[in-house]
Amino acid sequence: MKNKGGEPILLAVTGASGAIYSLNFMKILKDLGQEVHLIVSEAGELVSRLEIKEDGYQAMIQMAHTVYKADDLAAAPASGSSRWQAMVILPCTMGTLASIAHGFSQNLIHRAADCFLKERRPLVLVPREAPLNRNHLRNMLLAEEAGASIYPAMPGFYSQPKDIDEMASFFAGRLVEFLGLRVDGLKRWDGIIER
């Protein structure tokens, strides 16, 4: 399916574990013909290179229509006047979550998220941490109350993934559908089949 004519999606990758989700998310959106603009935090780059290796990291960068530097506070996402369909922070660190929950715009990711909240546009945070302390839990509630959706990196296993790539792809596909796009071929729950 092609999603022609949709506004771009803004993807931010921060330094939590889970770069494999971002890579699969990008692949699915690319297949849909969806334009994606990307911001990667310094820690996001470090952890991505560690987890999906240089090839995976470069593939992610190559799939983006535009890549902004996280310290470029003059880039388009820093203004509420820019047009985006949605912003997804995948994965989202507890540090970035805290900055968004409390409105500290210390880099372009925080500032863009703040703009999405003030403009009442869809902002989806995919936090990854375990265990969660009370600050983490409070910050998730604060961000949700300000208008963000909290979509934790908690993959389901009912699709019976054969490997971690299939697991990450299923999670990423569900996230794409959460944005309102349709992912053909996504495994769907169809009840329990008696054998």
Ligand SMILES: Cc1cc2nc3c(=O)[nH]c(=O)nc-3n(C[C@H](O)[C@H](O)[C@H](O)COP(=O)(O)O)c2cc1C
């Ligand atoms: C290998 C590695 C894994 C990490 N995993 C997580 C994580 O799952 N969740 C988290 O909140 N922080 C994690 N961190 C710590 C963050 O990267 C760190 O707090 C960083 O300052 C976050 O900056 P950012 O939000 O700008 O990306 C990890 C760091 C490293 C080096």
